[in-house]
Amino acid sequence: MTAAPGATPTIVLIGHGMVGQRFLEALAERGLTATHRVVVLCEEPRPAYDRVQLTSYFSGKTPEDLSMTDMAFIERHGIELHVGDPALTIDRASRTVTARSGLAVDYDVLVLATGSYPFVPPVPGKDSAGCFVYRTIEDLLAIEEYARSRATTGAVVGGGLLGLEAAGALKGLGLATHIVEFAPRLMPVQVDAGGGAALLRTIEEMGLTVHTGTGTQEIVADDSGAVTGMKLSDGSEVATDMVVFSAGVRPRDQLARDCGLSVGERGGITVDEQCRTVADPHVFAIGECAQAADGRVYGLVAPGYEQAETVAATIAAEESSFTGADLSTKLKLLGVDVASFGDAHGAAADCLDVVYSDSRSGLYKKLVIGRDGTLLGGILVGDADAYGTLRAFTGTVPPVSPESLVLPAGAEGGAQLGPSALPDEAVICSCHNVTKGTIRGAVTEHSCTTVPEVKKCTKAGTGCGSCVKVLGQLVTAELEASGVEVDKGLCGCFAQTREELYEIVLALRINSYQALLDRYGREGARGGDGCEVCKPAVASIIASLASTIGASGYVLEGEQASIQDSNDHFLANLQKNGSYSVVPRIPGGEITPEKLIVIGEIARDFGLYTKITGGQRIDMFGARVEQLPLIWTRLVDAGFESGHAYGKALRTVKSCVGQTWCRYGVQDSVRMAIDLELRYRGLRSPHKLKSAVSGCARECAEAQSKDFGVIATANGWNLYVGGNGGATPRHADLLAQDLTDAELIRLIDRFLMFYIRTADRLERTSVWLDRIPGGLDHIRDVVVHDSLGICEELDALMAAHVDNYRDEWATTINDPEKLARFVSFVNAPDTPDPVVGFVPERDQIKPDLPLLSIGMRPEALEGSAQR
Amino acid sequence: MTLAPESTTTALKVQLRVADGWLEVCDLAVLLPGRGVAALLPDGRQAALFRDRDGALYAIDNRDPFGGAAVLSRGLTGTHQGRPFVASPLLKQRFDLETGQCLDDEAVRVTTYEVRTAAS
Ligand code: SRM
Ligand SMILES: Cc1cc2nc3c(=O)[nH]c(=O)nc-3n(C[C@H](O)[C@H](O)[C@H](O)COP(=O)(O)OP(=O)(O)OC[C@H]3O[C@@H](n4cnc5c(N)ncnc54)[C@H](O)[C@@H]3O)c2cc1C
Ligand code: SF4
Ligand code: FES
DSSP states (O other): OOOOTSSOOOEEEOSSSHHHHHHHHHHHHTTTTHHEEEEEEEEESSSSSSTTTTGGGTTTHHHHHBBOOHHHHHHHTEEEEEEEEEEOETTTTTTTTTTTOEEEEEEOOOOOOOEEOOOOOOOTTTTSSEEESSSHHHHHHHHHHHHHHOOEEEEEEESHHHHHHHHHHHHHHEEEEEEESSSSSSTTTTTTTTHHHHHHHHHHHTTTTEEOOOOEEEEEEEETSBBBEEEESOEEEEEOOOEOOOOEEEEEOOOHHHHOOOOOSSOOOOTTTSBBSSSSSEEEEGGEEEEEETTTOSHHHHHHHHHHHHHHHHHOOOOOOOOOOOOOEEEETTTEEEEESSSTTOOTTTTTEEEEEEEEEEEEEEEEETTTTTTEEEEESSTTTTHHHHHHHHOOOSOOOHHHHHHOTTTTTTTOOGGGOOTTEEEEETTEEEHHHHHHHHHHTSSSOOOHHHHHHHHSSSSOOTHHHHHHHHHHHHHOOOHHOOOOSSSSSSSSSSSHHHHHHHHOOOOHHHHHHHHSOGGTTTTTTOOTTTTHHHHHHHHHHHHHHHHOOTTHHHHHHHHSSHHHHHHSSSOOSOOEEOOOOOGGOOOHHHHHHHHHHHHHHTOOOEEEOTTTSSHHHOOGGGGOOOOOOOOTTOOBOOOOTSSSEEEEEEEOOOOTOSSOOOHHHHHHHHHHHHHHHHHOOOOOOEEESSSSTTTTTTTGSEEEEEEEETTTTEEEEEBBBBBSSSOOOEEEEOOHHHHHHHHHHHHHHHHHHOTTTTOHHHHHHHHSSTTHHHHHHTTOOOSSHHHHHHHHHHHHHHHHOOOHHHHTOOOOOHTOOOOOOOOOOOOOOTTTOEEEEEEEEEEEHHHHHOSSSOOOOHHHHHH | OOOOOOOOOOEEEEEEEEETTTEEEEEEEGGGGTTOOOEOOTOOOOEEEEEOOOOOOOESSSSTTTOOOGGGGEEEEEEETTTEEOOTTTOOOOEEETOOOOOOOOOOOOOOEEEEEOOO
C-alpha cells in the first residue's frame, strides 16, 4: 500500500489473539513482513494462545502448552510485538495509534483484531467476589484459585457452548455444579429441541443440575461481599459459592467507535468483503470484533482465520474476499460429542428431516435434506463420528440414502460412508479450509507419508482437531492407492507386526531378543541395540510364551532383564520424582484384617503415602529404589505377591460381595474373582488386562467395562469381552451365556491366548475386537467353535503359563545379584537419591516438586523432609 | 566354567572424567548391555552410565530435563539411525548418548561425561 517513497510502510495490528496471530503468519507467508514494518499491540500479559483449547488447562495443559506464538517466528520476521500494552486511541486523521505505555505508532495499514468480551447481564450483585467470566487464561487461573480455596458449589449462567465448557471445568474442579439457561434447552444456537433433550439427559446423568427456561435475577452475597447464591426468575434460589457468567460475547469495538468508525446495530465493526472498514480504506477489522459483509459477527475461529487470510492477500494486492462462512462445529462437551453443520435448523424452504433418536443411550442425530436429496446440514449428539464425512458431503447428494447415515454402526441398514467417497473439492478441515484434494496432493506431490507430515504441510488438523480422524483415513487410503506400501512394521527395527513376531518366536522357538533382531530385524537395525518400542514388545512376547519356547519365566533373568520396560525392570511403578509405588496383589479385593494391618505397618514404617486404588487394592507411594527390596521382603513374608501394577499383564479381577452376603447374589462372585485372578496372575500381554465378576445382573463389580467380565446368572456365568474404561470407554460384548465354572475358564483361557497372539502392541482388547476382521463373531468362532483348529494349542499355552507361574518379587528378594541393582547409585549404594524428597499433605506425604525443579538438594531446604 | 575371561572383566573398572581427574565408579561387569546405572559425583550431580551390546560406554547427566527427576539411567536404550540413545522412563523423550542431544526436542541437550575402562 501507499507510503512515502523510501520509507518502509507500517502495518499495525491491534490485538494478538488467535486471529491476529494467524494474520501475522499470513503476512509472513506472502513475504509482507520483509517489505513492511509490523507492529503488534497485545493487551493480554502473554502472546497469542489457543483460546479454543482453553478448557484443556483443567485437564493438565499449561499456559505454555496453549501458546500459539513461536517467538523464533516473531523474531525471524522482525515483528515488533508489545505484550501487555493495549492500544488506547486511534487518530485516523494523523494515522497514529497510541498505546497505554505511551508508545505512538504511525500506520499505513491498521488491522483491528480485538476479539470479544464476555457479556455479563446487568443483574444486581454481578460484581460480588466469586463472580467470574470465562475467556482468558487469567480468568481460568482466577476461577481455579477461588474454587480450590473457597467454593464447593458453582453455577454457570448460560447453557451455550461456552457455558457447558465452563460447567465441565467447575465439575472437574470438584464443585457441585448448576447451569442456568434462559432458553428452553441447552446449546440453543447449535441444537434443536430433540438434540437439547438428549444433551440434557446425558448431562444430568453426570450429576450436574440444569435449570432451563429460567433467567438469573440477582446474585446474592454475604456481608463480606462474597457470593452465596442466586435468585432465578422462576422464583427459586440456588445456593452457590461462585458464579461464572457465560451469557454470550460482544464484539470489542469501542476503540473503533471512539474514532468514528461505523459499527453494526448489535456491535461489530462493519467491513466489506475485503474486511476493510466501510469508513476508512486504511483500516481493517477481522475476527470476532468485525461484522462481516454478510451482516454477521462470527464467534468461531475458522471464519476469523479466513478473514485474516483475506486481509493479508488484499495488502499483497491479491484478489480475495470473505463473503460468509459455515458455522459447523464439533465439540466434546463434558465428554459428550455434539456437532452441528450446515443448515442445522432446517431454515431452507421445503427441506425435510431425517431423525434418529435413542434417549436410552443419549443419541440424537438429525439430517436436513433438500427436496432433491441434497444434504443441507444436521445435528449429531452423543456420537459425532460421522461429522467429518457428513460435513464434507454438505451441499451434495450423498451416494447412499440419508437414513442409513444416521443409523448407528452395526444397526440393520446402517451404512458406513468412508471419506474415500468424497469429491476432491470437499472441505475436510474447516478450521484451515483444506480440501480433500489438497490432502491427497500432500501425499502424492509433497511425498508426505504420515499424518503429522500432512498436518505440517497443509495445516489440516491443527485447529480444533475434529477432522483428524478423517484425515488419518484419507492419508492411509491415498498411500495405499499410490502403491506406497504402508509400513505396518512394529518400529524402525522390525518390519513385522507384533502378531507376526509372535508367530516367528513361537514357531521357531526364538527365546532371545538379539537373535530375533539380528535374524528378522530390518536391514539397518540388525546388529544394533534395538529401540524402546520393540524391546518391551518382544520382552512381553517372550514372557507370555516363556515355558513353551524354553525361556526363563522370570522377567529379570539374563537378557530379558535388559529389554524390560523401566517399570518391569524395577518391578514397581515410577512416579514423577523418581520414587516408586508398590501395589501388592489382593485377589478379588478380598483381604483379611491381619494382612490389612501388615500393609498399614509397612506403609507407616517406610512413611509411604497410602491410597485405595480404583482397582480394589492398596497402593503405597514414595518408596525409593533401594527401599523396594526391604518393603517386599516384609510383604512376601506376610504372604503377599506382586500385583503387576507395573506390567502389561493381568491387573485386577474386581469382585462384588456376591451371593455369600448380598441378598440379590446368585453365585459366589468373590470366589470366582479370586480363582480367575490367581489363574491369570503374571500373564504378560500386549496391554494390561482387567477383569471383574459380579454376583448378579445389578453388576456392582462393573464387569462390562473390563477386558473380560463375568456376570452371574441363575444358571451359571455370562462372559463379556472387550470392555474398557479409560479415555475411550467401551461396553463389553456378550461372548457366551450360562456357562459352568469349567466352561467359563476354558473360554477365557482361549480368549486371552488368542488376544495375546494376534493383538498389536499396546492394543487393549476393546480396540483389538473392533479391529480384527469379523470382530466378535470371528472370535466366537475361534474360541467356541474352534474354526481355526488352534484351541488345543491355546489351551496348552495357558496351561503352561499357569503351571510355571512364580511370584517375581519372591524370586528377586532371594537373588543377591538382582538385588544389587536396586540402588540409587552404583558407586554409593547406601546413599539415597537426594532429589527424591517429600513434603506433607493431608497428614501424609507428596513429592517435593520445587526440589525436583532445582535438580539438586540445597542444604536444609525448608519444609522438605527427607526420609 | 572357564574362570579366566570372567576375572579379566571383573578386574576392569569403569571411570568417569570429573573436574579433578577420573572417578572410579564400578566394575565393568555390573553394566549390563542395554541397561544403565547411576553414579553420584563429588559435586552432588548425577551421571547415567550405559554400555551397548558392542561394549561401548557412554555417560550423560542422569537428570531428565523435562520432568526434573534423576532417572535417565533407568530408561531403555537403543539405536536410532546408527546412533545410540536412551529413552527417558518418565515421558519417553530420547537422548543421544554421545552428544546428550534430545532427539525429540532440538532445544534440549543434557551434559555428557567422558568415560573409560581401566584395570584396577
Ligand atoms: C493407581 C491407579 C489409580 C488409583 O489411585 O486408583 C491407577 C494408576 C495409573 N494408571 Fe490407571 N490406575 C488405576 C485404575 C484404573 C482404572 C480403574 C479400574 O481398573 O477399574 C482404569 C479404567 C479401566 C480400564 O483400564 O479400562 C484405569 C485406566 C488407565 C488408563 C487408560 C487405559 C485405556 O485403555 O484407555 C491408563 C493409560 C494406559 O494404560 O495407557 C492408565 C495408567 C495408569 C498409570 C500406569 C499411569 C502411569 O503410567 O503412571 C498409573 C500408575 C499408578 C502407579 O504408579 O501405581 N490407567 N486405571 C489405579 C490402580 C488400580 C490397581 O489396583 O491396579
Ligand atoms: C472457552 C472457549 C472455547 C471456545 N471454543 C471454540 C471452538 O471449539 N471452536 C471455535 O471455532 N471457536 C471457539 N471459541 C471462540 C474462539 O476462541 C474465538 O472465535 C477466537 O479466539 C477469536 O479470535 P480473535 O483473534 O478474533 O479474538 P481473541 O482470541 O479474543 O483475541 C483478541 C485479543 O485482542 C486483545 N485486545 C482487545 N482490545 C485490545 C486493545 N485495545 N489493544 C490490544 N489488544 C487488544 C484481547 O486482549 C485479545 O487477546 C472458544 C472460545 C472460548 C473462550
Ligand atoms: S452385583 Fe448383585 S450380588 Fe453383587 S453386590 Fe451387586 S447386587 Fe449384590
Ligand atoms: S476442522 Fe478443526 S482442525 Fe481441522
